[in-house]
Structure formats: C-alpha cells, structure tokens
Amino acid sequence: MDAVALTNVSFRYGRKGELILRHLSFHAAAGEMWCLLGPSGSGKSTMIRLLMGLDIPTEGTVEVLGERAPYRTVRPRIGYMPQDSALYNDLTGAENLRFFGGLAGVRRKDLGARARDLLEFFDLADAANRLVGEYSGGMQRRLSLAVALMADPDLLILDEPTVGLDPRQRIRIWEQLSKLSADGTTVLITTHVMDEAERCPNVALLSDGRIIGTGSPQQICEAAGTQSLEAAFLQLLETGSLAGDDNNDTEEAGR
Numbered sequence: 619m620d621a622v623a624l625t626n627v628s629f630r631y632g633r634k635g636e637l638i639l640r641h642l643s644f645h646a647a648a649g650e651m652w653c654l655l656g657p658s659g660s661g662k663s664t665m666i667r668l669l670m671g672l673d674i675p676t677e678g679t680v681e682v683l684g685e686r687a688p689y690r691t692v693r694p695r696i697g698y699m700p701q702d703s704a705l706y707n708d709l710t711g712a713e714n715l716r717f718f719g720g721l722a723g724v725r726r727k728d729l730g731a732r733a734r735d736l737l738e739f740f741d742l743a744d745a746a747n748r749l750v751g752e753y754s755g756g757m758q759r760r761l762s763l764a765v766a767l768m769a770d771p772d773l774l775i776l777d778e779p780t781v782g783l784d785p786r787q788r789i790r791i792w793e794q795l796s797k798l799s800a801d802g803t804t805v806l807i808t809t810h811v812m813d814e815a816e817r818c819p820n821v822a823l824l825s826d827g828r829i830i831g832t833g834s835p836q837q838i839c840e841a842a843g844t845q846s847l848e849a850a851f852l853q854l855l856e857t858g859s860l861a862g863d864d865n866n867d868t869e870e871a872g873r
C-alpha cells in the first residue's frame with residue numbers, strides 16, 4: 619500500500635497565484651524512507667502542507683495511509699514536524715512531550731513513560747527537566763522530532779529537520795531516522811542539502827514545483843550518467859525529467 623500518494627497534483631496560493639506545484643506525482647510505499655531534495659523555494663514545504671491536509675490541491679489528489687484529506691481517521695497515525703517547529707520555551711522538555719503527546723491522543727497513563735523513552739532515544743534525558751528556552755538549537759530540533767514521535771506514528775513527515783544543526787548532529791538524526799525506518803515507520807524528510815539526501819535509500823528531486831527524478835541516489839546518478847547527486851541534479855535541470863516530459867506546463871512558459 620502507498621503510505622503517501624500525490625497524483626497529478628497542482629497547487630497555487632489564491633485564485634490568481636502562479637502554479638507552485640505543477641502536475642506532480644509522488645508515491646511512497648509503506649515502510650520506505652524517502653528524502654525530498656530541492657533548493658529553497660522549489661515547493662518542498664508546500665508539498666508537505668498538502669500531504670498534511672493543511673492546504674488543498676488546486677488539481678489532483680492527495681492520499682495518506684489510504685485516506686484522502688481532510689483526514690478523519692489517519693491523522694493520529696502521522697507524526698509531523700513543521701519547518702518552523704513550535705515548542706513551549708517556558709515548559710521543560712518532558713512537559714512539552716507530555717503536552718503534545720496528550721494532544722496527539724496518547725493515553726494519560728502512558729505519557730510519562732513514552733516521554734522518558736524518547737528523551738532517552740534522543741539523548742535528552744539529562745535535560746528532561748530543564749526549560750526548553752535554555753536548550754541549544756540542536757536540542758530543540760531533537761525535542762521537536764521526539765514530539766512528532768510521541769504517538770508512535772506509522773508515518774513520519776519531517777520538513778527540514780536538520781536545518782541549523784552541525785554535521786555531527788545531522789548524522790545522529792539520520793541514524794535515528796534510519797533506525798525508525800528499519801522498525802517499519804514510513805519516513806518522509808525534506809532537505810536542500812545534497813550530501814544529506816545521499817544518505818537516504820530513496821530520493822525525489824524537486825525543482826520549481828516539479829519532480830525531475832526519483833530513485834536511489836545510485837539509480838539517479840546512473841540514469842543521469844554522473845558521479846554525484848549534485849551533478850545529477852544539475853544534469854536533469856538541463857535535460858529535463860528522467861521520467862519523461864509529462865510535466866511540461868506551457869501556461870508558465872517564459873518565466
């Protein structure tokens with residue numbers, strides 16, 4: 619089953635806005651780990667917001683875990699970390715987790731243990747009772763990730779979770795995501811950092827609201843005849859999509 623399915627999706631903000639996403643299709647099977655790679659402004663967050671049901675496609679369909687937005691039943695099964703994560707600075711790490719876990723439907727009697735497990739997993743146990751306002755940027759990111767995991771979601775959607783982290787912290791987060799993926803969680807993560815995407819088993823390249831290539835980093839490089847994902851990306855920008863040119867959109871020609 620597809621955990622995530624966007625089919626021929628177009629999107630514009632407002633009635634007269636330009637097309638931000640253009641006839642875009644993307645599918646991720648349950649249990650897969652996908653990285654959505656694209657430069658700033660390419661439409662990553664817009665895609666994620668459509669997936670979360672926070673915006674409605676102008677055209678096409680969006681399905682998550684077999685349900686079309688607006689979600690009636692699947693929302694509690696999705697862990698979401700927005701690009702600008704929102705934590706309460708005047709609560710402790712443990713309090714944040716219990717608060718957001720409660721909102722996500724975790725039973726009251728399970729909140730404490732779940733929070734403790736996640737604080738441990740993300741190396742925040744020592745900081746559990748400190749105010750989040752005193753956390754470093756990296757600690758706040760890890761806590762946001764823990765928040766997204768409180769309800770033990772089947773699908774984890776993370777919008778640029780490693781922005782502002784140093785290389786060591788990035789690697790740690792990727793290791794933790796790989797562990798979750800190995801345990802069966804479907805993971806969809808966005809990034810604009812090429813070498814980060816290279817760590818991911820499946821990558822979708824996004825440019826100007828279009829998917830211009832999908833596959834493992836190796837498959838993408840082979841298809842483009844390049845040594846690196848970065849070179850493949852540039853190559854695909856020049857020659858067009860690997861998947862053919864059903865993404866053409868003459869309406870926007872001349873931009």
Ligand SMILES: Nc1ncnc2c1ncn2[C@@H]1O[C@H](COP(=O)(O)OP(=O)(O)O)[C@@H](O)[C@H]1O
Pocket residue numbers: 631638656657658659660661662663664665
């Ligand atoms: N609320 C909005 N209203 C109008 N345009 C927007 C809005 N949010 C994003 N955009 C535009 O949509 C495009 C894609 O943005 P976004 O999805 O945030 O890209 P990314 O996450 O890849 O950086 C950009 O051109 C951006 O300016």
Ligand SMILES: [Mg+2]
Pocket residue numbers: 662663664701777778
């Ligand atoms: Mg974004």
